[in-house]
Amino acid sequence: MLAVKNITKKFSGVTALNNVSLVLNAGEVTAIIGENGAGKSTLMKILSGVYPDYEGTISFKDQVVRFSNPKEAQEKGITIIHQELNLVPFLTVTENIFLGREILTRWGTLDKKAMAAKTKTLLDRLRLTISPDTMVYALKVGQQQVVEIAKALLLESDLIIMDEPTSAISESEVDVLFSIIEDLRKEGKAIAYISHKLDELFKIADRYIIMRDGQVIEDGRMNGTDHDGIISKMVGRSVNMVRKADGIGNSETILAVRGLNLQHRIKEQGLRLKDISFTVNRGEIVGVFGLMGAGRTELLETVFGLHPNLCSGSLTVNGNALAFKSPCAAIAAGLALVPEDRKKDGLMLGLNVRKNISITTLEALSNMGFLDNKKECSLSGKYIDELRIKSSSDRQLAGTLSGGNQQKIVLAKWLATNPVLLMLDEPTRGIDINAKNEIYKLILKLAAAGLGIIMVSSELPEILAVSDRVLVMAEGCLTASLPINEATEDRILKCAIPKTI
Amino acid sequence: MQALTLANAPKQLAKFQSLIALFFLCLVISLLSDKFLTVANGWNVLRQISVNICISTGMTLVVLTAGIDLSVGSVLALCGAVTAGLLKNGIELPSANLFIGFTVFGSIISGIVLGTLLGWFNGFTITRFKVPPFVATLAVLTIARGLTMLWTKGFPISGLGSNFAYVGTGWLLGIPVPVWISAVIVLLAHMLTRKTPLGRYIYAIGGNESAARLSGIRINRVKMSVYAIAGALAAIGGIIVTSRLDSAQPNAGITYELDAIAAVVIGGTSLSGGRGSILGTVLGAIIIGVLNNGLVLLNVSPFWQQVVKGLVILVAVIIDKANSKE
Incomplete structure (x- = not known):
């Protein structure tokens, strides 16, 4: 279905993808596995037309293609379902699903009936029991994600890329999603499935492609490997899950x-x-x-x-x-609360690491009403070391760090409050x-x-x-x-x- | 390493884009007019922009929180008029047979307190009743203008005495007093944004209000402070204007809010909040001032001046957008 040959992508001198070649087959679910920063997202953004600028070739359905924008990729039959949702909060579910591809009556006006009916079928297929007229902002994150999936189903794409589709939805919704993926596979579609949850990959995927540091490390069939094998290839060494000794004594x-x-x-x-x-x-x-x-x-x-x-x-x-x-x-x-959505509620993405860490304790870091630079630096330095936050310096913007490091910043700012x-x-x-x-x-x-x-x-x-x-x-x-x-x-x-x- | 520094060069330059723009602006004008590059004209420009610097400093703080304050022009007029009125006529209560007279200092303080209260009122409606800043301050724009007309009965209040005139026209240590005032304001506001918790909270709220709230920042308190400061600074601007003209005009300050927003925007502060600086705004105000001054010296029609000013704002924002995309 899709063949990628020798793709290299650089961002201002930093190589994000290095000579990547891979194949995605029709009627197969291919798991793309790798740590954050391994290059998965960059690769998917190239496939879906977000980055038109790269070295190497992509052929899709035996045709060499180069998409200049996401819309072109969609029209050719490649859809990506992003981890970050792409919905308009103050439009209804129907309006979101049909955004940019509205059904019109022969008078050129919106055919609301037809769209609502189609939405209803899509939602039923996803077993989401909400009215098509619900405003999207009123939905929980999980429900919004299901709407996002419905939107992609409407496109009837041949290649569907799912980026962490289960990161925010409940187990019952995961089961529904998997049965839908199963259907799509039977229809002969190719599915690229990015996830950190290895358990679900063993349930749903046929093949895997492991990426590390911008390169494809290995590919193979899911049933020829196991958890530990995949994890050790992802990280280049084996890791053990932490396991806690039972119970604690009575305390206050x-x-x-x-x-x-x-x-x-x-x-x-x-x-x-x-x-x-x-x-x-x-x-x-x-x-x-x-x-x-x-x-x-x-x-x-x-x-x-x-x-x-x-x-x-x-x-x-x-x-x-x-x-x-x-x-x-x-x-x-x-009390301290590390919120669910760290980008929306946890961090000031446009402020640097130091300012994000110190934001909860600025008064304590001040002398006579003025911020004490030294105290602030030593506070952020302490937590950058202690939590091993990987950033080029404490002046790097929080928005440019990986998810794990962002989460550590949120933790740091709360630990600072004791x-x-x-x-x-x-x-x-x-x-x-x-x-x-x-x-x-x-x-x-x-x-x-x-x-x-x-x-x-x-x-x-x-x-x-x-x-x-x-x-x-x-x-x-x-x-x-x-x-x-x-x-x-x-x-x-x-x-x-x-x-x- | 070489390649890296070269790749960074445009970015480094972008930091100083307003400064470079200002330099070329000055260069071009001084080539076309020999009156531009003189000490007298330099003070002239600085004195002219001192009022805009007062207002746009407050505006910067408001915009950093992702807000906007449209009321500053009217607040300027009202506070200027009230200061002038108190100084000249005092308060007379014939029924109680009472007369309260005001010294220059007393009337100035009254004007600033009034401006602070009006700004606080902006912040109050915005935080307590969740009125969007655009609408809340638009309402106060109208209210304050109406109150100015009521207070002055539509006539200028003139003849305020030489002591009061010192504020707008005097010199201190070889520098015009309004320039001193605006310089002190800029310095204080710069320290506020860079060195104090409140300043950091202002950036945090503009950057991500929800995260700021969860971090325990008292959002409402910070916003009210910011609007109150903006009101006080508008009042100071009003006092300078009134003093310089030796007269409080009921229609003073009309469209001053737009000049202030222009200075903020040209200075690189993002209207969506969280990004920008006081010093950027000062540069923005100087660019506008130099442009106005230059066009006058070159005998360009005032109508064309407006056209040029508008284009400059557009170009500044477009360049800024292009840079921030990087």
């Missing part, structure tokens, strides 16, 4: 939440969190698992004071009562396996130093690897609190699946 309670309710912004839609009570002890890692829409993110946000007028219940930190009032109050009490409780929302989303392991190790180290930690994650292996106790949520309720030695994948999933419908 850091955080206690009692009877927490959170109302929907629109009252009629009921409660987003219902009567939630739990505690976190010193040195304890509490994993929170739940499917999409279970209310995990809302739980952290409410505790952090982001929904002051919509919630009720009580909260104590180290025995002192705290109102769910504002992030400032939460921070003063020793928190007693660290809340992590999907801390390893979209970062490579090495950086993931580093973050797990860091979490364990922080817990050992006495911090209480809440880690929300939609990856069960991650929850099981790191937590001392697992809280399971479904539809805004807490459905289970399991010590790690009683928590099994089966049991957790059973509690996470909504009972209504």
Whole structure:
């Protein structure tokens, strides 16, 4: 279907792709594997016409092609579904799906009926039960991603590139996605599938191509290899997943939440969190698992004071009562929140590493109202060393770093506040396996130093690897609190699946 | 290494693009007119732009937070008029048989306090009621102009005395007083943005408001401070204008907000916030000032002056866009 020959791409002197050649076949799912910075994204951007400027040749359907923009690539039959969503928030689902390729009536006006009907079929196929007239901004990240996939399905492309399609969607949506990919494969389409989640690659992919440092290291059939084999080729050495020794002794309670309710912004839609009570002890890692829409993110946000007028219940930190009032109050009490979407909520991408790290503690870094440059540099230097943040200097812009390093910056800025409780929302989303392991190790180290930690994650292996106790949520309720030695994948999933419908 | 520095050369140059533009502007004008490159004309230009520098410094802070302040021209007029009115007539309350007189210092402070309050009001409606800055400050633009007309009854307030005139026309250590004032303001604002937590918060909010909020920054407080500062600086501009003319004109400051925005934009500050600098704005204001001055010296019609100014703004922004894409 598609053959790439000797492609080299340089960015102002830095080689991102070095003499890459590969083939994607019709009727096959090919996994593109590699750490962040291995060159996967650059390659995909060349294939989809984002970068028209490269050395080497691409032939697609036995024809040499060179796309000058994404639209041209789409018309020829190559679509990319980006990890970062490309939707217009204030348009409806239908309007987004048909953006730029609207169906017209014979009078030249929009044929809304036809578009809504087609959207409905697409959404049904993806098993997404929302109205086609819903505004996109009102959807959760996972639902938006499904809309994005629907948009690509409409194009009926021959080559579909999926960049981390499951990074933000729930397990049930993953199953749906996989059955769709299965259908597409049977229809004879070629699919390039980029993911860090090796488990799902073994489920869905036929072939793999491993990239490292801008080169193709190896390709082969999925059923001829295993986890460890792939990981060692990705990183050039073997890594071990961290695994925690069981349980911790009884220690004092850091955080206690009692009877927490959170109302929907629109009252009629009921409660987003219902009567939630739990505690976190010193040195304890509490994993929170739940499917999409279970209310995990809302739980952290409410505790952090982001929904002051919509919630009720009580909260104590180290025995002192705290109102769910504002992030400032939460921070003063020793709470810290590493948000789910680090680009949207975690970082000032246009500011440098140093300024991002110091932003939470500027007052402490000042003398008589003026910033102390030395103190600020030594603070950022300390965390760059401690967390091994890879940047050319502390003056590099945060937006130019890889996902793993960005996440470390967000962690650094919170560690600088000396928190007693660290809340992590999907801390390893979209970062490579090495950086993931580093973050797990860091979490364990922080817990050992006495911090209480809440880690929300939609990856069960991650929850099981790191937590001392697992809280399971479904539809805004807490459905289970399991010590790690009683928590099994089966049991957790059973509690996470909504009972209504 | 050689290749690297060469590849970086255009980027290095881009940093100084406004400075280079200013240099060539001066070069061309001085070739065409022998009156341009004189000490007297230099002070003249600086004195003329001092008011715009006051206003555009405040505007820069506002724009860095991804906001905009359209009310500064009217606030300038109102504060100038109130300062003049208080100085000349004081406050008379015939019913209470009370008369309050104002010294020069007292009336100036009153004007600045009024400007601060108006700016604070901008910030209040923007943060408390989530009114978009464009609309909130547009409303205050109209309100403040109306209040100016009410206060002055539509007539200039003139004859303010030589002490007050010193603010706009005096010299201190061989430098015009308005130039001193604007220089001090620029210095303070530069320190604010570079050396204080508040300055950093201003950049952070413009860069990513959501992340700033989650970092525990009191967004509303920072925004209110910024609009209040912008209001105070507009008031200072109003006092300078009034003093220089020895008269508060009810229609003073009309379209000054546009000159301020132009200086900010030419100085390389992004209207979407988070990127830019006070010194850039100063350069922007100087470029506009030199351009105005040069076109006058060259006897270009005032109508053409406006056309040229507009084109310069466009070119500046286009070049800036091209550079930031890199």
